[in-house]
Amino acid sequence: MKILIDTHTLFWSVDDPAKVSAVAMAAIQPLTNDVLLSAASIWELAIKVGLGKMSLSLPYRQWMEKAITDLKLMVLPVTVEYADRQSLLPPHHKDPFDRLMIAQALVERIPIASADAVFDPYGVTRIW
Numbered sequence: 001m002k003i004l005i006d007t008h009t010l011f012w013s014v015d016d017p018a019k020v021s022a023v024a025m026a027a028i029q030p031l032t033n034d035v036l037l038s039a040a041s042i043w044e045l046a047i048k049v050g051l052g053k054m055s056l057s058l059p060y061r062q063w064m065e066k067a068i069t070d071l072k073l074m075v076l077p078v079t080v081e082y083a084d085r086q087s088l089l090p091p092h093h094k095d096p097f098d099r100l101m102i103a104q105a106l107v108e109r110i111p112i113a114s115a116d117a118v119f120d121p122y123g124v125t126r127i128w
Contacts, residue, residue, distance in 0.1 A: 001032075001033045001034070002033065002035075002110045003027050003028060003033045003034070003036065003111050003112070003113055004036045004037075004038060004105050004108070004110055004112045004113070005035055005036065005037055005041070005071075005113050006041070006098075006101060006113060006114035006115075007041040007045060007097065007101075008114070009024060009028070009114055009115070010037065010045075010067060010071075013025070013028065013071065014057070014066075014067045014070075019115075023128060024113045024115075024127055024128050027113050027127045028071065028113050030071060030072035035071060035073050035074070035113075036073065036074050036075075036076045037073040037076065038076050038078075038097075038100060038101045038104055039075060039076065039077050039078050040078065040100040040104075042075070043097070044097040045060070045064065046060060046064075076104055076108075078100065081107055082100060082107055083100070083103070085103035085104075085107050086100050086103035090121075092122065093118045093121075098116070098119070102122045105125075106122065106123070110125075111126065111127050112124055112126050113128070114126050114127075114128060115128050
């Protein structure tokens with residue numbers, strides 16, 4: 001099964017695993033599933049670190065490369081198809097990063113590992 005990992009789930013998985021539910025942690029194990037990381041999450045973390053709104057246990061690039069390697073993540077790029085699907089979403093939630101991940105999950109028909117209930121009104125399967 002494929003599963004998309006939300007930004008905060010990625011962050012917690014690496015720097016504070018106790019915050020990730022047992023169900024989500026089991027779902028994002030690379031031996032169990034193909035875990036996808038949205039390019040939106042890569043960008044979102046870079047922005048937050050750059051603005052000083054978030055700090056990581058390592059410098060950003062080193063942290064991200066280690067996370068991708070250690071969790072065996074496959075990066076899901078931003079495509080015209082995903083952007084188009086995002087443009088058609090109802091305005092339940094305004095966060096552009098979350099909206100892109102919602103569109104990716106809908107197009108790919110895959111669940112998202114996330115504690116964030118804002119995904120629910122879009123009909124995305126959320127694992128937590």
